[in-house]
Structure formats: C-alpha cells, structure tokens
Amino acid sequence: MIRKPGIIVYIIATVIAFVFLWPVLYTIFSSLKTMSELRAAVPTFLPQEWTFEHFFDIWDRGSWRRGNLARYIYNTFYVAVLSTLLAVLINTMSGYALAKFRFKGDTVILLIILATIMLPLEVIMVPISRVIRFFRIYNTHWALIIPPAATPAGIFLMRQFLLKIPDDLIECARIDGASEWRIFLTIIVPNAKPAIATIAIFSFMWRWNDYIWPLIAISDSNLYTLQLHISTFGGEYRTNWANMLATSTISMIPMLIVFLIFQRQFVQGTVETGMKG
Amino acid sequence: MKKFLALSLILMLGLVIAACGEREQPDMQMMWFSDGIEGEVMEDMLERYREETGVWIELFEIGWDDYETRLGTMVDGDDAPDLIRTTEGVMNNFKEHFVSLDGVYDEAGFTNIFYNDDNEPIGLPMDVTANGLYVNLELLDAHEVEYPVHDGENWIFNGEERVWTWTEFVTEMEKLVGAEGVTYPGTYDPQGHRFMPMIYQQGIKIWDEPFVSTNLTSDEAVAALTLLQDFYHGDLVDDAPIANWNPGGAPSNFETGMYGFHMSGNWFASDYATLDFDWTVAPMPTGETGVRATLLGGKSMSAMQGENVDMALDFITWLAEPANHDEFNNGVPFLSGRIGAEIDFGELEGPYQVFQDEINATPAEYAADWLQMTQVVGIYPIINDMVQDVADPDGLTPLEALEKAEQAIMDSLEDN
Numbered sequence: 001m002i003r004k005p006g007i008i009v010y011i012i013a014t015v016i017a018f019v020f021l022w023p024v025l026y027t028i029f030s031s032l033k034t035m036s037e038l039r040a041a042v043p044t045f046l047p048q049e050w051t052f053e054h055f056f057d058i059w060d061r062g063s064w065r066r067g068n069l070a071r072y073i074y075n076t077f078y079v080a081v082l083s084t085l086l087a088v089l090i091n092t093m094s095g096y097a098l099a100k101f102r103f104k105g106d107t108v109i110l111l112i113i114l115a116t117i118m119l120p121l122e123v124i125m126v127p128i129s130r131v132i133r134f135f136r137i138y139n140t141h142w143a144l145i146i147p148p149a150a151t152p153a154g155i156f157l158m159r160q161f162l163l164k165i166p167d168d169l170i171e172c173a174r175i176d177g178a179s180e181w182r183i184f185l186t187i188i189v190p191n192a193k194p195a196i197a198t199i200a201i202f203s204f205m206w207r208w209n210d211y212i213w214p215l216i217a218i219s220d221s222n223l224y225t226l227q228l229h230i231s232t233f234g235g236e237y238r239t240n241w242a243n244m245l246a247t248s249t250i251s252m253i254p255m256l257i258v259f260l261i262f263q264r265q266f267v268q269g270t271v272e273t274g275m276k277g
Numbered sequence: 278m279k280k281f282l283a284l285s286l287i288l289m290l291g292l293v294i295a296a297c298g299e300r301e302q303p304d305m306q307m308m309w310f311s312d313g314i315e316g317e318v319m320e321d322m323l324e325r326y327r328e329e330t331g332v333w334i335e336l337f338e339i340g341w342d343d344y345e346t347r348l349g350t351m352v353d354g355d356d357a358p359d360l361i362r363t364t365e366g367v368m369n370n371f372k373e374h375f376v377s378l379d380g381v382y383d384e385a386g387f388t389n390i391f392y393n394d395d396n397e398p399i400g401l402p403m404d405v406t407a408n409g410l411y412v413n414l415e416l417l418d419a420h421e422v423e424y425p426v427h428d429g430e431n432w433i434f435n436g437e438e439r440v441w442t443w444t445e446f447v448t449e450m451e452k453l454v455g456a457e458g459v460t461y462p463g464t465y466d467p468q469g470h471r472f473m474p475m476i477y478q479q480g481i482k483i484w485d486e487p488f489v490s491t492n493l494t495s496d497e498a499v500a501a502l503t504l505l506q507d508f509y510h511g512d513l514v515d516d517a518p519i520a521n522w523n524p525g526g527a528p529s530n531f532e533t534g535m536y537g538f539h540m541s542g543n544w545f546a547s548d549y550a551t552l553d554f555d556w557t558v559a560p561m562p563t564g565e566t567g568v569r570a571t572l573l574g575g576k577s578m579s580a581m582q583g584e585n586v587d588m589a590l591d592f593i594t595w596l597a598e599p600a601n602h603d604e605f606n607n608g609v610p611f612l613s614g615r616i617g618a619e620i621d622f623g624e625l626e627g628p629y630q631v632f633q634d635e636i637n638a639t640p641a642e643y644a645a646d647w648l649q650m651t652q653v654v655g656i657y658p659i660i661n662d663m664v665q666d667v668a669d670p671d672g673l674t675p676l677e678a679l680e681k682a683e684q685a686i687m688d689s690l691e692d693n
Binding site: 035036039040125126129130133138139215216219220221224231232233234235236237238240 | 306308310311312313316335336337338339340341342343346347350351353354356358364406528529532533542544545548551553
C-alpha cells in the first residue's frame with residue numbers, strides 16, 4: 001500500500017514550487033505596474049496600482065516597431081511548430097533505427113550522437129552558420145527550423161524508450177507480413193506516444209524560447225521571433241522594461257497552453273525516460 | 278493516431294507553402310539599436326528617403342547587449358550591413374570594415390567625429406551624449422544648499438560669474454549628510470566613464486602622448502580619484518550601486534527624491550521628466566584651475582564595406598544635410614552632433630541647455646583626447662575596475678588604481 005505524503009511534504013513542495021514560480025509571477029505582476037512603480041528603488045511584488053497600459057502599448061499599431069508584434073508571434077509559432085514536427089519525425093525514426101536494428105557501426109553512430117550532446121551551441125555556431133549559408137537558407141525561417149530538427153538528446157531519449165518495446169512484437173508483425181513502414185506507424189509510433197509528447201513539448205519550448213541561434217541566423221526584422229524582438233527593448237543606456245515585461249508575459253501564454261494540453265503525456269514521458277528540462 | 282499524422286502532415290504542408298512566397302528584397306540594410314524611440318524616427322526618415330530617391334533601406338534592430346556579437350558574425354560571413362548605427366566602441370572594434378567618409382560631409386560642421394588610423398572619418402555624428410549632474414532642487418532648497426544658477430548670460434555662484442569648484446561642491450553637499458528626508462547627499466553611476474571628466478576638470482589631458490604614454494599617475498589625476506574615493510568612503514555618495522555593480526541603482530536612488538544629486542548623463546533626462554519633484558541639471562564642478570569639462574559620447578551613422586558602398590555614401594550625404602540631420606535629433610529629441618543644430622527639447626529645454634553648455638565649455642583638445650582614449654581596446658572595463666578598486670574599502674589607493682589602469686592600457690595597446 002502506498003502511503004499518502006504528509007503535510008510536511010506538501011509544505012516543502014509548495015515552498016519549492018513558489019521558489020521556481022517567483023520569477024515568473026514577478027515578471028507577470030511587474031508587467032501590470034505603472035512606470036513609477038517599475039522605477040521604485042524598493043520594488044513591491046504586487047502592483048500598488050494595476051494597469052494594462054503596457055499591453056496596449058506593445059500592440060499599438062501606430063508604431064513601426066510595436067506594430068510588428070503580431071508578425072513576431074506568428075513567426076515564432078511558425079518556426080516552433082514546423083521545427084517540432086520535423087524533430088518528432090526525425091528523432092522517432094532515428095531512435096527506432098538505433099534501438100531495434102543491428103547494423104555495422106550502430107554503436108559508433110550512437111556514441112558520436114551522444115558525444116555531440118557535450119558540445120554547446122556556441123562551439124558549433126560558426127560551422128552551422130557556414131552550412132546554412134552554403135545551402136542558401138541563411139536569413140530565412142528554414143535556418144531556424146532545419147538545424148535543430150535532429151537533436152541528440154531527442155534521439156537518445158527515443159532510443160531508450162523504444163528499447164522497452166519487446167522485439168517479439170516487431171518480429172510477430174514481420175511474420176504476419178507487415179512492411180517496415182507499417183510496423184513503424186502502427187506499432188512503434190502508438191507505443192512511443194509518451195516519448196513523442198516529451199520530445200514535442202521540449203522541442204516546442206526550445207524553439208519558442210530560442211534566442212542565440214535566431215540572433216545569428218536572421219537579419220531581416222520581418223523574420224524576427226518574439227525573443228529577438230524582446231531583446232531590441234534593451235538599449236545602450238536605457239531598457240524599456242515596461243514593454244519588455246509585457247511582451248515577455250505574452251510570450252509565456254503559448255507555452256502554458258501547450259503544457260496544459262500535453263501535461264499527462266509530458267509527465268509520463270519524463271518519468272519513463274528520465275529526461276528533464 | 279492516423280488522424281494525428283494526417284493533421285500533422287497537412288499543417289506541415291500548409292506552413293511550407295506559406296513560407297514559399299518570395300519577399301521583395303530591400304536595396305540596403307541598416308543595423309540599428311535603440312535606447313528609446315529613435316528607431317521609429319529613423320524608420321520614418323527612411324520612408325521619406327525612399328519616396329525621394331526610390332532607394333529602399335530596411336532597418337533591423339538588435340538589442341544593445343548582443344550588438345557587437347551580431348555584427349561580428351555578419352562580418353565573418355561576408356554579410357555586413359550596408360549602413361549601421363555605431364558608437365565609438367563599435368567603430369573602434371570594427372574600424373577596418375568601415376568605409377572612409379572623407380569628403381562625404383563637411384567635417385567642420387560636426388563634433389565628436391571618430392577617425393580611423395589613417396585619420397579619415399568613419400562615422401557621421403548623429404546624436405551626442407554628455408555627462409552631467411542632476412540635482413534635486415526641492416531637497417537642495419529645503420536644506421539651503423547653494424548651487425550655480427544661470428542668469429541668462431552667465432553662471433552665478435556665490436555672487437560671482439563662475440560655476441562651483443569640487444571643494445565648494447563638497448562643502449555644500451555635506452549639508453545634506455544626516456538631514457531629514459535624505460538617504461545620501463548623492464549617487465553616482467558606477468561606470469568609470471562618469472568619473473573621467475573629473476580628470477579633465479583638474480586641467481590635464483589623459484594622454485601625455487597619444488597611444489604612447491599617459492598622465493594617469495600625475496598629481497592631478499590622483500587628486501581627482503582621491504576625491505571620488507572620499508565620496509564613497511565618506512557619507513557623501515551611496516556606494517551600493519558600485520558595491521553591487523548595479524548601473525540601474527543610481528537612477529533608482531535619485532528617483533526616490535531622497536538624494537541631492539545624481540552624477541550621470543543626458544540619457545536619463547527624458548526618464549526624469551515624469552518625476553514628481555523639481556529637479557534640474559547643474560554644471561559639473563571644476564578643479565581649482567576652473568576648467569570645465571564633460572565627456573562627449575554619441576552615435577554615428579557609418580557605412581560598411583560591401584557591394585552597396587556608393588548607395589550607402591549617397592544616403593550619408595543626404596543624412597548630413599542640416600534639415601535631415603535635425604529632423605532625426607528633433608524627433609527623439611537628442612543633443613545633436615551638428616554644430617549649430619536647432620533642436621526643440623520641449624519640456625526638457627532647461628536641462629538640455631545645461632548639457633549643451635557643458636559641451637560648449639569643454640576644450641576641444643579634451644574631447645579629442647577622450648576619443649583617442651576610446652580607441653584603446655577594453656578601455657571601459659579598465660576604467661570600471663579602476664573606480665571599483667578605489668570604492669572598495671579594502672581596495673587600492675588612488676595612485677595604485679591609476680597605475681594599474683595605466684598598465685592595463687599599455688598592455689592593451691601592445692596586444693592590439
């Protein structure tokens with residue numbers, strides 16, 4: 001019989017949750033403060049006077065820079081969705097191949113893929129930049145979508161998950177005459193739903209929040225993502241905190257929606273694969 | 278699952294088709310950063326330029342923190358922007374990639390021009406910044422602190438036609454120590470840049486011989502840094518912004534209305550316009566020699582090497598015309614890099630006139646001296662360290678800090 005957690009556990013969990021939630025809530029509440037409250041030497045957590053003026057301000061279409069907010073949201077959504085679909089497709093196929101097929105050099109390939117996890121983006125930024133220029137996709141959204149489509153972490157996660165599917169199940173399908181594509185689509189994919197949900201959520205989150213790579217790969221302001229747009233509020237001497245906070249708050253909403261839709265699969269996938277954010 | 282796959286496929290196809298539409302390409306690109314609305318002002322001007330000439334220049338903004346990183350990757354990839362908003366630091370760090378503007382505009386009509394190693398201008402000065410001293414008039418008047426006032430023609434202090442000296446400034450501001458409603462008499466931006474005018478105000482240049490030797494260990498420079506150290510170690514200036522390295526701390530302090538002065542620059546004036554107490558800008562004190570000096574900075578418009586150099590230079594020629602140049606600075610508004618510019622500062626007319634007066638009072642040789650100083654790679658971290666070293670109660674003596682800074686400058690010159 002599983003014992004219910006005691007009150008102490010709940011208190012500790014609540015405190016830990018609040019520690020992590022604090023910066024998020026602080027951002028949201030600060031976006032609802034007046035300019036004078038934002039400037040206060042001793043800032044308060046909750047606004048003394050609630051205002052939505054900054055949200056109206058960033059949507060003001062009379063202004064060149066602010067007026068593109070809808071475009072930036074669309075750009076970010078476009079990049080995140082397409083990149084996520086590609087990531088799910090490529091990572092699932094690659095993970096399946098490495099988990100269930102034995103071929104010459106499979107272990108070496110897996111080790112090479114795992115080794116690339118150790119390389120931070122900053123190290124491989126210049127080579128990737130040259131590759132996207134070679135393929136003439138620099139300064140297009142494809143430069144944001146294609147390079148991160150196959151992630152070593154995603155491939156490894158999928159491989160580990162698929163290792164748990166009995167080989168006999170696949171063998172039975174083959175004996176019954178199922179093609180490899182049919183096995184993949186009707187046996188592997190349905191059984192890998194928790195891992196697919198985890199990859200989808202992480203991929204969407206990474207692409208939605210991505211800043212450094214779009215900064216390098218995009219120079220056309222019409223192609224900017226939300227994170228690039230938010231960074232433009234920072235000047236040499238002054239930062240427009242009000243608009244930065246309001247835009248940041250808006251940028252959180254799609255992530256919350258995605259998480260709320262997929263939270264069951266996300267938790268299951270995280271537990272079963274050991275992957276963390 | 279089949280439905281999910283079908284929907285995913287349809288969504289992917291839809292997005293791919295949406296991406297296939299070819300976008301019309303601009304004739305040139307301009308890289309930009311903003312502290313406020315200047316990007317929008319320039320965008321309006323670019324629209325007018327397109328109407329007048331048919332040349333489409335597309336402006337794209339990058340946050341200041343990543344500005345040089347972004348420019349570096351663009352230059353490495355042979356994709357430098359045709360035009361770019363530059364600071365002294367940007368021009369210095371990428372100077373071989375900028376096009377000479379020799380003969381493109383009349384240099385005599387502008388101030389704060391940045392030159393490359395061949396003594397050719399590589400930027401058209403657009404807006405300039407000046408260091409200055411904000412004072413809380415309500416607090417100063419309430420505690421009978423005297424300060425210079427302008428009678429329409431001259432600055433008057435203690436009944437004489439002059440500004441105050443640092444000694445007089447300290448005497449007056451000490452009246453605020455421990456006074457009711459006062460946290461500290463003053464607050465300083467922590468950056469070393471805000472300290473540097475104090476050296477010029479002692480009546481010396483920083484370079485003894487440009488890029489060869491400095492006057493940083495002279496008695497005058499030591500006296501200037503000793504003054505700053507006394508501020509921090511005494512009760513005159515709140516050391517929290519520098520102790521915690523919080524550049525936003527000093528303006529936040531001043532905005533509470535409980536600090537008598539804030540040593541900073543003109544870039545905070547528009548933020549302070551909404552403060553609910555009376556404030557103004559007072560002339561910065563001088564050393565005993567009576568020399569006034571501020572530190573000029575600013576932004577320029579530069580053209581970069583590439584395929585569109587001629588078109589880019591045409592634009593800079595257009596931008597240098599008085600009406601066009603003034604349109605930009607009036608649109609923000611900013612102090613102008615064009616000598617004789619007519620800028621309407623609106624409700625900030627008074628404070629901005631003081632900044633302009635500080636610029637006018639600064640000897641040209643000091644302005645040129647500082648521009649040469651900005652060409653030392655890493656100069657800002659060097660002078661930031663210098664003021665932090667003396668502000669720290671367990672740090673260095675002023676002479677030690679200046680010697681360390683001088684050595685760092687020489688090392689930088691040798692390495693670069």
